[in-house]
Amino acid sequence: MAIDEKRFLADLHKLREFGASGVGKGVVRPAFSDADTAARRWLSSRMQEAGLQPHFDPVGNLFGLAQGPSLLMGSHSDSQPEGGWLDGALGVIAALEIARASDRPISVVSFQDEEGRFGVTTGSAIWSGGLKLSDADALTDHAGTTLAAARASMRNLTQGFVDPGQFTGFIEMHIEQGPSLDTAGDLIGVVTDIVGIRDMVICFEGQQNHAGTTPMHLRRDAFQALSLFNSEIATRFQNVVTPQTVWTIGHVDLHPNASSIVPGRARFSMQWRDQDSDRLMRMEQIIRETAQKIADRSGMALSFGPLLGLEPVAMDKSLQKRLETGAQRVAPGKWRHMPSGALHDATNVARLMPVAMLFVPSINGISHDFAEDTSEDDLIAGLRVLEIAAKS
């Protein structure tokens, strides 16, 4: 049976109705939100129609299981607080279409909280044994909700964890989320490896005080400590990073966050990514040393949250070869090997079985944004490469 491109695109557009932002094709579908759970219920009905056995595990990962040993395909259907319609969703819907069309057994998965409301690729991290459920349950989102409380909302849907032994390997199709393919005019990226990531919450605690009567030299202003930390690590990183290394302070929470009060506390996220584990560790040392130096110098209390992260992972050579074969047939001369700067569930699944990844272009490299998009021709090209890989 051949793949049905119209059905594939129709399902993709149907999925973005869950949590539709009303801005472009964007979606607001963070893990365990009402929109996310509704989308997973719809996906499970689609899996059933495709002859797969739907199965929610205790953390909300949704599997569509084929009979006997099978190749697993998929990604995640949760989104960032402001997400694009394809990020994750594309890999899940493409896997569903391949499962329908393939004469070989294909199972489908939509992992939970890949976008890290609670941690980093939380659902696949727990399933793969990279994160203990008991530890994960204590993780909180920025509003202070625990994962334990969030996943309790799906209790009526969930069963036990799925045995990974039934899967022969995992292939994840995803948008690139960067500018490389789009600017080069290539249609397909065959991933060679996925960069590692570290993520940590840091908190400076100084002295909250009156913004008019506290002389500058007597202040212990937590925002000033954050600003100084930000500029000093940038300087110290210059000696260790490569052009591919990235780091981000994306979340900042000042207390009490009022214009007439010297901020007494600054809690913020520090995230860094690189292909080399040693470099990630050297950056961690710089981060801890610099924060400690600033805290000591400015008389502040300093605390670090748990270090979350994933190691860099190389893709499986034989699965990668099957994707290369497909890429060469579908887009001769218009595909490339490339690393993934973004983190993916495949990183976790690699603990359990051989994994490979396939990228399609992101227009202007935009992602994690309502404006994220990919041409439908490119989406279909990716689907066809996946079909060939599933057959070979």
Added chain:
Amino acid sequence: MAIDEKRFLADLHKLREFGASGVGKGVVRPAFSDADTAARRWLSSRMQEAGLQPHFDPVGNLFGLAQGPSLLMGSHSDSQPEGGWLDGALGVIAALEIARASDRPISVVSFQDEEGRFGVTTGSAIWSGGLKLSDADALTDHAGTTLAAARASMRNLTQGFVDPGQFTGFIEMHIEQGPSLDTAGDLIGVVTDIVGIRDMVICFEGQQNHAGTTPMHLRRDAFQALSLFNSEIATRFQNVVTPQTVWTIGHVDLHPNASSIVPGRARFSMQWRDQDSDRLMRMEQIIRETAQKIADRSGMALSFGPLLGLEPVAMDKSLQKRLETGAQRVAPGKWRHMPSGALHDATNVARLMPVAMLFVPSINGISHDFAEDTSEDDLIAGLRVLEIAAKS
């Protein structure tokens, strides 16, 4: 009739029950909150018992009016999001006690939103004509609520604006909110002038993007622009400021504020204070130039909110003299002249009539914090100085 110190302290402690934080003696009583409105209702009943005519004006300023021409005393009963029990409240309750005890006509006032939920000393600014009600109605708090919406909640209590012509002058007693009196062991500060203040919201808008796939050199990270702005103004200010000058970035709002997303927008508060208007203006030029330079350099959109502020104000010499007489009698050799680094309603009232101010010590100089406090002996010393000033 003599002042009743026990009644004065009992009223002070009663007032802190409205919005009690449960942490020390702290209060959470921002303007127009349920706790603030309940406190004002209680104050108006106390004014009535004292033989004063309670009167809420359209912005929630509460007056207790004596018959005929009178001296006005008071301060404000709203608090910061995390406030102390005395800030503002002390001046209102002290005025109430003086009005009860004095044989001369004393009127009492509790101004609304001195702490600037919507602007800067909003209630007295509007009453004094420094801020037009129609302009003020459009001001919003950090949650986006307008003053118009907030004051509508008190509509059933309010009457017209009070005619300032009936007041012969205004005396405001307040805690110092700084360390000077406490460290010097002085009991009383007679204020010579109040510093000027400027307050403005600034917003950098760059490009929200994926924190893993967007190379550092291609980012337009709004937090990085804020951090750079913060360090560059500190450098440029060195040529302009005095040891008394202060500036604060106390409120920061990143968007979308997620650890895996390069922040696309940073909206923050910039506040600066000094005794000299020209210096305040030179600092404004540096702020605008520096922000524009950074926005141009990093390809960001830049916007400035309305510039809120108050000019430096000198206290009235003859009212000041009456406070000096009281201070010399109550605390011979243990009082001083001093400027006010904090902003007060007296700054606005000075547009309408002669004003003077009296400070009592703040323990460790702490204020705008639940830990703010002053010894009861010092509170009573201040009350006695106020009594003498009212008689002389």
